[in-house]
Amino acid sequence: MHISNGIINGPVAAIFAALTLAALAFCVMRGRADLDDRLAPMAGLVAAFIFAVQMLNFPIFTAGVSGHLLGGALAAMLVGPWVGALCVAVVLIVQALVFGDGGVAMLGLNITNMALLGTAAAYLLIALLLRVLPRTPAGLAVTAFVSALVSVVVASQGFVLQYWLGGTTDLGGNLTGLAGTMAFAHLLIGIGEGLITATTVVTVAKVRPDLVYALRALKPVTPAPAVPVAGGAR
């Protein structure tokens, strides 16, 4: 899904770069408050994990675009929306600077799609589903799966919007076709992403629930096991 140089024209890329800069500045402001001693290594690991996972690329031959796992939902779940968006943005910046994945001039577009849109959609869903669904591992798994799936599709539609605004080649009436292909392909990718996100988050939540940011906002699932005080021995 990385947009490489030349796919979207310069002015649109510049507008999105300015938007991204403002949004990232806001995330930096909010993220600073979140980043404590527990979250700092977690943010690094989440970024490393996303970096590794994004290396898996699935070319979508029919449309000539490629897709891969995004990790926005995983980041939103484990480190929260602000630091999560920053994690994905850092991955994209490093990839563009030294690995040539996605053009440097297109960074604004790529960050908007994958870091901002993807993480925002995921976090909104997580916040909603965690309140609605029962607080069981299954509920958490469903939350992670659905939010990952939807965030990937939303991010792919971000590209369609950008292509509509400033695609360098006129596709004629094929824009809806592009939207459909992107949505379908990313639906499949989203299923994979949802499974990986759900297994990872559920494992972490079982062993170290203190590490899952999304669960921290809510009060503890079960109150700490009541110490029997009857008898008043202690």
Next chain:
Amino acid sequence: MGAGHAHVLYRESGSPVHRLPPEVKIAAMVLFTVAVVATPREAYWAFGGYALLVAVVAALARVGPRWLLSRALIELPFVLFAFALPFLGAGERVEVAGLALSVDGLHGAFNILAKGTLGVLASLLLAATTTTRDLLLGLDRLRCPQILTQIATFMLRYLEVLVGEARRMRVARVSRGDDPRFLWQLRGFAAGVGALFLRAFERGERVYLAMLSRGYTGRMPAVWQGAGAATAGQWAVAATVPAIAATIAAVALVLQ
């Protein structure tokens, strides 16, 4: 685990490009790419000029063309879109080898291939001449917010922790009688991905606490920041590349 100072793409050398401070190289690379993208796609000669510029820098950095071109294949999945454009594009059609291709689509494909490839080559040159440590130092000197450089620092460090843990888990699986081949490895990997994450985190947390107890405050030691910051002369030397590129782009825009 002791490594982590260089990455796979780094080419050890003492060339003039290697010796330039990282912030100068990052700025030059970004500006060069912007100039390339701003060039109108019909100005074929301009892209030749950019390619020449890249070749000169590569020669100065003692990076061989074979290494550069084979690594540039990484962009293939990202520019696949270009190959579909001549078929998908609208408007006037032209007959090429029996296929009716869109003229606009062909231009679009050239545009993406040329600009994409030049961007990839520029970033490969940056990667080949800059260590991970220097890259982060350069971003820090370019006033990148500390929270971003901090996440990037840990990301690059933990990447190796993650790969190391994955290898250990694979060895553990194989030594217990699992015999994964090709795609079927994925099943075992997927089943263990949560455990992998936790193991890597707990290792990473220990590394982080060790760093904290040795005085880490979210930023690399001040000694690194001070020593070797770019001089005006070095900025001027590196500025030649984006300056030439900007001139080419300006001329191409005027001639359009």
